[in-house]
Amino acid sequence: MKKIAKFILPAALVLSAPSTVHAQVTTSQERIRYYTSDWTGDRFPDGRPKLSGALLERARSMTMEDLWDELRRLGYNNQYEGGDWHILHAERPMVGRAMTTQYMPTRPDIAAAAKKEGTALRLTNLSDNGWPISLLQQGDVWVADGYGKVVEGTIIGSNLGSAIAAKTKAGFVFDAAIRDEAQNAEHPNFNGWYRAQDPSGWAQMQLMSVNAPIHIGRATVLPGDLVVANKQGVIFVPAPLAETIVSRAEFTALRDAYNFELNRSGRNGTTFEGGWDAAKYRAFSEWIRKNPKLLKMSPASFQRLLTEAQQPRTNP
Amino acid sequence: MKNQILKTLLVSMSMLAALPAGAQVMMTPQEVRFYTPEWKGERFADGRPKVSDDLVRRAVNISLEEAWGSLRGLGFNNQFESRWQQIHEGQAFAGRALTAQYMPLRPDMNKALESEAKRLGKKGAPNIWPINELQPGDIYVADGYGKVANGTLIGDILGNSIYAKSKNGFVFDGSVRDLQGLSQIKGMNGLFREADPSFIQEMQMSEINGPIRIGRATVLPGDIVVAKFGGVVFIPAYLAETVITQSEFVALRDAFSHHVVQTGQFGPAEMDTAWTPTVKAAFLRWVEQNPDRVPMTKAQFQETLRRNKF
Numbered sequence: 356m357k358k359i360a361k362f363i364l365p366a367a368l369v370l371s372a373p374s375t376v377h378a379q380v381t382t383s384q385e386r387i388r389y390y391t392s393d394w395t396g397d398r399f400p401d402g403r404p405k406l407s408g409a410l411l412e413r414a415r416s417m418t419m420e421d422l423w424d425e426l427r428r429l430g431y432n433n434q435y436e437g438g439d440w441h442i443l444h445a446e447r448p449m450v451g452r453a454m455t456t457q458y459m460p461t462r463p464d465i466a467a468a469a470k471k472e473g474t475a476l477r478l479t480n481l482s483d484n485g486w487p488i489s490l491l492q493q494g495d496v497w498v499a500d501g502y503g504k505v506v507e508g509t510i511i512g513s514n515l516g517s518a519i520a521a522k523t524k525a526g527f528v529f530d531a532a533i534r535d536e537a538q539n540a541e542h543p544n545f546n547g548w549y550r551a552q553d554p555s556g557w558a559q560m561q562l563m564s565v566n567a568p569i570h571i572g573r574a575t576v577l578p579g580d581l582v583v584a585n586k587q588g589v590i591f592v593p594a595p596l597a598e599t600i601v602s603r604a605e606f607t608a609l610r611d612a613y614n615f616e617l618n619r620s621g622r623n624g625t626t627f628e629g630g631w632d633a634a635k636y637r638a639f640s641e642w643i644r645k646n647p648k649l650l651k652m653s654p655a656s657f658q659r660l661l662t663e664a665q666q667p668r669t670n671p
Numbered sequence: 672m673k674n675q676i677l678k679t680l681l682v683s684m685s686m687l688a689a690l691p692a693g694a695q696v697m698m699t700p701q702e703v704r705f706y707t708p709e710w711k712g713e714r715f716a717d718g719r720p721k722v723s724d725d726l727v728r729r730a731v732n733i734s735l736e737e738a739w740g741s742l743r744g745l746g747f748n749n750q751f752e753s754r755w756q757q758i759h760e761g762q763a764f765a766g767r768a769l770t771a772q773y774m775p776l777r778p779d780m781n782k783a784l785e786s787e788a789k790r791l792g793k794k795g796a797p798n799i800w801p802i803n804e805l806q807p808g809d810i811y812v813a814d815g816y817g818k819v820a821n822g823t824l825i826g827d828i829l830g831n832s833i834y835a836k837s838k839n840g841f842v843f844d845g846s847v848r849d850l851q852g853l854s855q856i857k858g859m860n861g862l863f864r865e866a867d868p869s870f871i872q873e874m875q876m877s878e879i880n881g882p883i884r885i886g887r888a889t890v891l892p893g894d895i896v897v898a899k900f901g902g903v904v905f906i907p908a909y910l911a912e913t914v915i916t917q918s919e920f921v922a923l924r925d926a927f928s929h930h931v932v933q934t935g936q937f938g939p940a941e942m943d944t945a946w947t948p949t950v951k952a953a954f955l956r957w958v959e960q961n962p963d964r965v966p967m968t969k970a971q972f973q974e975t976l977r978r979n980k981f
């Protein structure tokens with residue numbers, strides 16, 4: 356009996372070692388769960404929340420303001436980053452699930468530790484940009500903090516661009532630069548938000564973490580966040596709140612659409628944007644009933660939001 | 672019976688696996704070691720390399736250019752950062768880095784951070800936590816992502832706490848408030864981007880003793896921080912002795928050169944090229960005659976001579 360214990364205990368120690376010793380560049384499942392404990396749905400094997408494809412599609416047409424308003428209402432004031440984005444295809448909004456990566460200026464001692472981890476994990480690509488790309492899944496958006504570096508801060512060229520396109524069918528958000536902008540714009544199923552293009556190759560930058568919390572300008576991003584990017588900017592919606600935020604944003608968009616129609620046809624008097632009393636909500640509900648194609652959420656969800664909208668808003 | 676033992680063991684193994692692998696906010700000693708395996712000397716309880724007090728004291732006197740040059744020679748090109756405001760301009764300070772990372776606030780992340788603080792029995796606002804971890808001789812190095820308005824990591828109360836704990840100072844890629852009060856804390860110095868009267872808002876402290884970036888430099892806990900007129904350099908702990916002695920050696924050589932050119936013993940041309948055996952011998956004699964000019968130990972001096980092919 357004791358013999359078995361003697362034999363099994365060391366084995367248990369050996370088994371538990373890799374997850375604690377090596378996973379520092381690659382964020383452990385436990386750490387991802389620690390930050391996303393409110394998420395109750397599916398997860399990827401790496402631990403990231405897996406939002407449904409249907410929800411991603413619903414998010415595509417949302418405006419930044421409608422998402423921003425609802426995030427703010429829930430106390431999330433730091434999820435949007437605007438400013439100076441360059442975009443491969445500005446007229447095509449991009450949606451996806453965030454896979455995060457952090458870069459820092461190179462230090463040989465850190466680089467050696469990272470390589471050791473990659474080797475222990477038997478990764479087939481240990482380069483600073485190939486490593487995260489090899490982990491991308493379809494529907495991911497690769498979000499990288501390259502600390503705004505432009506000259507020698509080009510995270511991808513056209514070859515890595517085509518690899519990201521093939522893996523994600525979505526694209527990337529880089530607080531850094533890219534090279535080969537023209538060729539990258541020709542890849543199918545691909546879009547990207549970045550700070551600048553530069554012909555230089557990247558240098559003196561190293562991979563610090565995959566799927567750890569990062570910040571992109573004034574927004575903080577967690578792995579599995581819903582990423583919505585359009586010509587205005589980029590917004591990161593926490594996965595556990597995504598369904599609520601997207602539904603509420605859709606509701607606001609519908610309300611706006613109805614109000615635009617009232618303004619156009621002169622039926623709004625001088626209210627222009629307000630006047631949402633019980634009668635106006637009833638007429639709005641009737642308008643939706645007559646235009647069911649406008650509704651992407653379930654009628655039950657719509658009714659719930661309709662009731663919610665008529666109650667006084669409480670600030671968190 | 673065997674099966675039962677196996678089952679018990681397997682269950683306890685899976686329970687172990689379910690526990691958090693380490694602290695999420697405060698890096699474990701093991702995680703700090705992951706990045707600093709080359710350091711063979713003493714460590715703090717938190718895992719940080721503890722470069723000797725003697726070397727830290729001597730680090731204040733090395734020049735930024737010499738430290739930068741030595742680091743570059745060793746392949747470290749990203750250890751310097753400038754563009755600072757300083758509490759006491761031109762007064763050098765040096766110490767061991769304790770690092771903290773700040774990010775824009777997210778309620779979900781903050782909730783997780785707070786539950787960890789509770790689990791570890793940490794009290795007070797999150798920006799107090801790193802200060803409580805400071806040891807004598809430490810420099811509190813924080814990445815506040817350059818935020819100025821509503822980005823003030825400390826005022827004079829926390830400034831006093833930093834000084835009480837560390838008897839040293841700080842380097843913030845961020846801002847401070849109460850600059851006047853901070854300047855009255857005798858013995859403390861600090862680098863920051865700008866002073867601002869606002870208080871810290873919409874920020875969270877996300878990690879202690881992780882690797883951080885300060886402008887164009889990457890910093891690890893336990894690095895030797897040398898701050899002086901012109902900027903700051905972060906020296907990896909395991910290279911501290913090499914970089915500091917090399918800088919001291921270059922300074923000695925320069926002092927010797929100035930001396931012999933002034934006295935006419937040698938001409939500038941002889942000093943400004945690879946030294947001949949005659950010059951080298953004169954240098955060694957001069958060093959022997961001026962022991963008070965040599966900050967390093969005899970052993971370190973011999974090692975430095977070997978390194979410089981004397």
